[in-house]
Amino acid sequence: MGFDVLLDQAGSLGRFQILQIAFLFVTSMITYPQALLENFTAAIPGHRCWVPLLDNHTTSGNDSDILSQDALLRVSIPLDANLRPEKCRRFTHPQWQLLHLNRTFPNVSESDTEPCVDGWVYDQSSFSSTIVTKWDLVCESQSQKSVVQTVFLSGSLLGSLIFGYLSDRRLVESARWLITTNHLVEGTKALRRVAHISGKKSAGEILTLEFVRSTMQEEMDKASTKPSVVEVFQAPKLRMRVFYLNFLRLGATVPFYGLILNLQELGSSIFMFQILFGAVPFISRCIILFIMKYMDRRKNQSLFFFLAGLCILANAFLSKEMQTLRVILATLGVGAISAALTAFSVHSVELIPTICRSTITGINNVFSRIGAVFAPLLMTLIVYSPHLPWIMYGVFCIFSGLIVFCLPETRNQPLPNTIQDVEKDTKDSRGIKNEDTSLKITQF
Template identity: 55%
Template sequence: MAFHDLLEQVGSLGRFQILQVAFLMMCNFLAFIHVLLENFTAAVPEHRCWVRILDNDTLSDNGTGLLSQEDLLRISIPLDSNLRPEKCRRFVHPQWQLLHLNSTFWNLSEAETEPCVDGWVYDRSSFVSTIVTKWDLVCDSQSLISVAKFLFMAGMLTGSILYGRLSDKCLAESARWLIITNKPQEALKELWRAARINGVKNYRDTLTVEVLRSTMKEELEAAQMKCALSDLFYNLNLCKRICLLCFTRCAICVSFFGLFLNLQDLGSNVFLLQILFGVLNLPANYVAFLAMNHLGRRISQVLFTSLAGISILVNIFVPQEMLTLRLILSTLGGCLLYASITCCLTHSNELLPTVIRATASGIIGFTGSIGSALAPLLMMLTIYSASWPWFIYGGFSLLASLAVLLLPETRNQLLPDSIQDIENETQASRKAKQKDTFIKVTQF
């Protein structure tokens, strides 16, 4: 018998489990919406240099009041390579000759330009006020937007470390963990609580300490061997597994938050993208649930993570004018990353032995938070090339999918309770490979 037999007695999927999941979903919802706000509070509106003849409240005496706004803009702001007004430079003197028809053949490179020494004018039709418009985080200061996002994510990382233990006051302790750590009486109380909420009758008669001890006999014997933090590193197989899980979580978080914190850089409507990501979140996770049950944890994660990386990389080569295709690829990449995160969390929890699951999960989660914090900093590379950050985001997803291939499958497998279980799994896998190789060699 094993722990899942005890769960059947208290109701493996009842009101207790539903309430726990609902509470966790509410907490995650309240936290995640603040991350998404960065797409709006740090949005960069259209902008140009402030020029006196165009933006001064009083008209000058040189007859500019007879000219249209387009004409004044034409003589004040040079055009970039896409024939759009420059965002960071202006003419030192108005170029009146540009108003004449024959000015098409005039060499603009001869005109002297300068930075926006008097500030900028912002298009406030979509964003009335952001940190960009408040502190002029454009042009030479644009990299500070990435720093602001990094500080926000670093704050989340710090909060997860400081306040992680507060969850013990809100959520029930894992009965399995209490059993493994040789606390059967406390585990029995948690199981009784779950049975009571699930409406199970006579649970005190059928679920006793004796039943618990007989059911978890092997696990209780293994619990006598205390596990220290050093066991995570001294055991080679466990250390390898945790290192792979840390890299996978970090790489996926880099891609995930790299995409979700920079929706405006995808070249489409940030409001529409945000709505699509929100609406498709639940279907994406349901698809991940179906895939994990039919294809397995490892294959599902490899599939979703690699396809997410491919969609990000393909979007780099799509022209900015093809808004619909960019929208489809961006939405597809977001949905695949949602599914990938779900598979990653499920797979990692099932790979860790119960005795050190909390500690190992904390280490893995910490590396993931580091990846989340570093993701916005990669956008600073746009000063060299606008595509470099997206190559890294897509490349990390592909690397994560390769790392998952080195991990074992956990579908329909019992959860490991002790470090010895990891060793037994490894030895059984080696024997199976040797047997398979022997059969292939000797069948001829």
């Protein structure tokens, strides 16, 4: 009973709800791309050391006037293991003897080369300027790019804490909040407004002050005894649920942001990846909603977490020349994580008692933001091994796929209303009446 009855009278799914979803979609489309901008504003273009022979336009001489740019590059910049110009070192002095060699390259000692002491020259064909080119976040300073991303996402974490709290002042828009805080007149008006927008013309006569009060009396009584955060964590079983849910949210967010913030590490075309990483998660989220009707919550989450982890680990050790396979695995990985996150969002709500759901959900969202902050920090491990950050992202996914089985299954199970429901963890102890079962059982 309770608010569900009032919502049915006002229009449970009508024009009002459709408008809310539409406005929410617009705001999400504006805010979400801000994180993805890092792939473009922090892109690392091709680069090499600045050398006077090539880049000092005031230099003039027979050699530099006669020889081509390719020849000057060959005598100024050593080649890496793939026979491409080094990005972080240059010859101490021009190696003119290299011009007379045919397909043979002598071993160049470390003493013959030096770091890019005079700066770098960047390829501006794709990006005219990024924070990397502005602050020279390459070579020894490449890890600083991840630090910049961490600072940016830390601002998002701080903002969610501050403005999430401040936004509670706007809950007067919620009829349920108004009623449970004894603002019955305003709550009734809000319900009538919803009914009017949704085209429920007869609802005004039904949604009277007395009807609202009698229908919501039980919820109003429960709201007056809402448990504090301390009480939530004093309950052993609920405390463990919250612990596992927070770890799962962290474990899913870290690899998700690790993928979407490092598109350049996955392939040569970040523009193509951006399109794929936008379309595939949308499709996978729609598919998982269908799968959840037929598969248990824990099994589908574990399946997609394992799939994502295996895709990331396989991609970590593939050669960069295998572009097609790398694109397929990366796209499949981000789609699997998106599906797992969608299933998790349903499972987590079904595990939390109604009376403290908003509090625990808020804590869970904080761990999501912490995961987003932590994800770019793992990329600093690339100075030790180029595979290490991706191994960590894959391990997070696999651990999440195992941890989910520490939580109870909720598909077609009664939803807990109170902390006592969780602590007793039996269907009989929840006091669910037969006629009320349809409102308290998960439907898919």
